Amino acid sequence: xxxxxxxxxxxxxxxxxxxxxxxxxxxxxxxxxxxxxxxxxxxxxxxxxxxxxxxxxxxxxxxxxxxxxxxxxxxxxxxxxxxxxxxxxxxxxxxxxxxxxxxxxxxxxxxxxxxxxxxxxxxxxxxxxxxxxxxxxxxxxxxxxxxxxxxxxxxxxxxxxxxxxxxxxxxxxxx
Amino acid sequence: xxxxxxxxxxxxxxxxxxxxxxxxxxxxxxxxxxxxxxxxxxxxxxxxxxxxxxxxxxxxxxxxxxxxxxxxxxxxxxxxxxxxxxxxxxxxxxxxxxxxxxxxxxxxxxxxxxxxxxxxxxxxxxxxxxxxxxxxxxxxxxxxxxxxxxxxxxxxxxxxxxxxxxxxxxxxxxxxxxxxxxxxxxxxxxxxxxxxxxxxxxxxxxxxxxxxxxxxxxxxxxxxxxxxxxxxxxxxxxxxxxxxxxxxxxxxxxxxxxxxxxxxxxxxxxxxxxxxxxxxxxxxxxxxxxxxxxxxxxxxxxxxxxxxxxxxxxxxxxxxxxxxxxxxxxxxxxxxxxxxxxxxxxxxxxxxxxxxxxxxxxxxxxxxxxxxxxxxxxxxxxxxxxxxxxxxxxxxxxxxxxxxxxxxxxxxxxxxxxxxxxxxxxxxxxxxxxxxxxxxxxxxxxxxxxxxxxxxxxxxxxxxxxxxxxxxxxxxxxxxxxxxxxxxxxxxxxxxxxxxxxxx
Ligand code: SF4
Numbered sequence: 001x002x003x004x005x006x007x008x009x010x011x012x013x014x015x016x017x018x019x020x021x022x023x024x025x026x027x028x029x030x031x032x033x034x035x036x037x038x039x040x041x042x043x044x045x046x047x048x049x050x051x052x053x054x055x056x057x058x059x060x061x062x063x064x065x066x067x068x069x070x071x072x073x074x075x076x077x078x079x080x081x082x083x084x085x086x087x088x089x090x091x092x093x094x095x096x097x098x099x100x101x102x103x104x105x106x107x108x109x110x111x112x113x114x115x116x117x118x119x120x121x122x123x124x125x126x127x128x129x130x131x132x133x134x135x136x137x138x139x140x141x142x143x144x145x146x147x148x149x150x151x152x153x154x155x156x157x158x159x160x161x162x163x164x165x166x167x168x169x170x171x172x173x174x175x
Numbered sequence: 176x177x178x179x180x181x182x183x184x185x186x187x188x189x190x191x192x193x194x195x196x197x198x199x200x201x202x203x204x205x206x207x208x209x210x211x212x213x214x215x216x217x218x219x220x221x222x223x224x225x226x227x228x229x230x231x232x233x234x235x236x237x238x239x240x241x242x243x244x245x246x247x248x249x250x251x252x253x254x255x256x257x258x259x260x261x262x263x264x265x266x267x268x269x270x271x272x273x274x275x276x277x278x279x280x281x282x283x284x285x286x287x288x289x290x291x292x293x294x295x296x297x298x299x300x301x302x303x304x305x306x307x308x309x310x311x312x313x314x315x316x317x318x319x320x321x322x323x324x325x326x327x328x329x330x331x332x333x334x335x336x337x338x339x340x341x342x343x344x345x346x347x348x349x350x351x352x353x354x355x356x357x358x359x360x361x362x363x364x365x366x367x368x369x370x371x372x373x374x375x376x377x378x379x380x381x382x383x384x385x386x387x388x389x390x391x392x393x394x395x396x397x398x399x400x401x402x403x404x405x406x407x408x409x410x411x412x413x414x415x416x417x418x419x420x421x422x423x424x425x426x427x428x429x430x431x432x433x434x435x436x437x438x439x440x441x442x443x444x445x446x447x448x449x450x451x452x453x454x455x456x457x458x459x460x461x462x463x464x465x466x467x468x469x470x471x472x473x474x475x476x477x478x479x480x481x482x483x484x485x486x487x488x489x490x491x492x493x494x495x496x497x498x499x500x501x502x503x504x505x506x507x508x509x510x511x512x513x514x515x516x517x518x519x520x521x522x523x524x525x526x527x528x529x530x531x532x533x534x535x536x537x538x539x540x541x542x543x544x545x546x547x548x549x550x551x552x553x554x555x556x557x558x559x560x561x562x563x564x565x566x567x568x569x570x571x572x573x574x575x576x577x578x579x580x581x582x583x584x585x586x587x588x589x590x591x592x593x594x595x596x597x598x599x600x601x602x603x604x605x606x607x608x609x610x611x612x613x614x615x616x617x618x619x620x621x622x623x624x625x626x627x628x629x630x631x632x633x634x635x636x637x638x639x640x641x642x643x644x645x646x647x648x649x650x651x652x653x654x655x656x657x658x659x660x661x662x663x664x665x666x667x668x669x670x671x672x673x674x675x676x677x678x679x
Contacts, residue, residue, distance in 0.1 A: 003500075004445070004504060049336050049337050052675065053383060054383060055465060062451060067448070096360055100329050130366050133362065150381075
């Protein structure tokens with residue numbers, strides 16, 4: 001084990017340069033409600049699978065690997081919606097999960113943002129129209145940002161989350 | 176020996192190249208099949224309904240043959256197999272939910288996938304609008320002194336799929352776990368119905384995202400068998416490369432994640448890097464990190480270039496160099512082994528009874544691998560070993576995965592060296608008559624079964640997708656018994672069943 005620790009100390013990090021945050025107009029309005037003082041440069045993310053095929057989850061997991069190293073940006077995953085600023089929701093919302101998603105949203109304190117990750121979360125994807133599916137995440141809770149892809153790459157996810165981070169760090173507009 | 180065995184008559188050489196026949200049976204023979212399953216003479220591969228008919232896929236493991244028996248219209252019901260053979264119970268509950276056919280004298284008549292929220296009932300049968308409100312689910316009663324219950328889910332603490340687990344514990348020790356699944360049911364089998372082959376491929380690839388190559392391969396096999404399509408050799412080799420990359424990525428990821436659940440985070444970091452390397456190589460070679468939509472009926476949608484071959488050769492060499500160090504680290508860390516050894520023991524009898532596929536079965540003495548036992552091209556031309564042992568704990572499942580990573584590296588290496596030249600996609604004909612075919616592929620979790628019925632125009636009349644998790648989820652409930660609650664994540668990760676693949 002010591003060899004591994006030593007390698008880690010002496011070797012060059014694998015972690016890559018951060019991508020440029022996505023430029024997203026749609027965030028502006030939502031972010032006006034942000035109080036920077038309350039959030040600082042850190043966001044807690046609660047992931048909710050509302051019906052995904054588990055492909056999106058795999059790429060969200062990848063954000064934690066050494067190449068993307070999500071935590072260096074002050075972004076980290078939390079176990080409870082009560083600790084979360086951001087709900088990262090995947091999948092078409094199934095009818096069997098709709099209530100759980102709504103309840104998770106309600107349990108998340110304000111201010112909060114909802115990110116719909118993946119084509120399914122955007123509009124139901126290839127499952128749209130099924131008797132068992134409500135549709136995209138916005139059918140159940142208000143969505144602030146959509147990240148497309150099937151699944152979105154870790155880089156795309158990172159771009160989106162960084163954009164939220166930037167917006168949340170801006171001083172809230174008066175009014 | 177029961178006479179039903181004569182219906183389990185299909186060798187791989189037959190069902191992999193031609194439409195899959197079915198044997199119509201009467202209720203007496205149907206029951207005989209149930210008895211043969213209960214006696215361990217046969218293994219249940221699948222049980223599903225099409226219209227008013229129930230189909231049962233059976234495996235004779237000693238003879239490496241399979242067969243499908245069908246029981247026709249009996250006014251909306253069929254004799255329960257679950258009353259003789261427990262692994263059929265959830266499949267029958269699903270048939271009742273989806274098709275409205277009732278298993279007679281079934282031991283468990285609770286709904287399974289239908290949570291009372293669809294607004295319809297029996298989506299695959301006589302679809303009816305249902306106004307019924309969702310009712311509370313009656314969990315099995317538990318009686319005894321000083322027991323308490325811990326409900327978990329459907330929304331879990333980690334980044335995992337949703338499902339509900341109801342633990343009953345006495346102090347720290349779990350006396351019963353009952354899972355309730357179906358939360359991610361998307362109605363895939365209904366969505367496929369009436370669709371064209373492409374629609375089927377899209378949805379098959381999205382039943383369980385981590386097994387997208389294996390699922391699409393099984394689906395493609397079913398199409399190709401039904402229509403007797405000959406797939407070019409190069410396409411078969413490329414499929415095998417993709418399937419082994421998928422296995423590699425999943426095993427590497429889970430190896431790290433299992434250790435992480437035993438609070439050994441360093442392994443997750445190390446294995447996570449190797450997994451990412453696999454996904455990046457897949458992206459470079461095939462244009463998608465999970466190689467989704469690359470296996471198509473008739474062949475593959477992406478050829479492998481010479482640069483691709485070089486990328487993969489470098490990948491294999493790099494993992495071969497790095498991975499043994501991680502294995503040594505696992506094997507030499509006493510605090511880690513202390514958590515994995517003797518935890519979550521799965522009895523070989525149970526693995527056999529449930530026909531548990533993949534590393535779950537192979538770590539508990541069920542020496543079965545579709546790539547070998549019901550061989551399909553190109554595995555019949557490649558050299559590989561199927562690791563098996565019978566100590567059945569978390570550690571055993573970890574070691575099976577370690578061995579399989581080695582085998583996958585070897586298989587990819589072999590395919591790259593002997594990659595045939597030629598086209599990578601064959602034409603798909605229209606049969607002009609109804610056809611049926613079966614696909615069976617060894618995914619990283621175990622055997623994936625796809626049964627497909629096409630109409631005369633080549634549209635999909637019925638497509639049944641059976642994930643290996645169907646026969647593994649119930650076993651997870653068995654292995655956690657007498658373990659402490661805190662070891663559940665470890666046991667669960669060592670199984671890593673698919674929620675989506677199961678819920679469909
Ligand atoms: S967007 Fe794609 S990967 Fe994500 S849940 Fe939907 S089908 Fe799966």
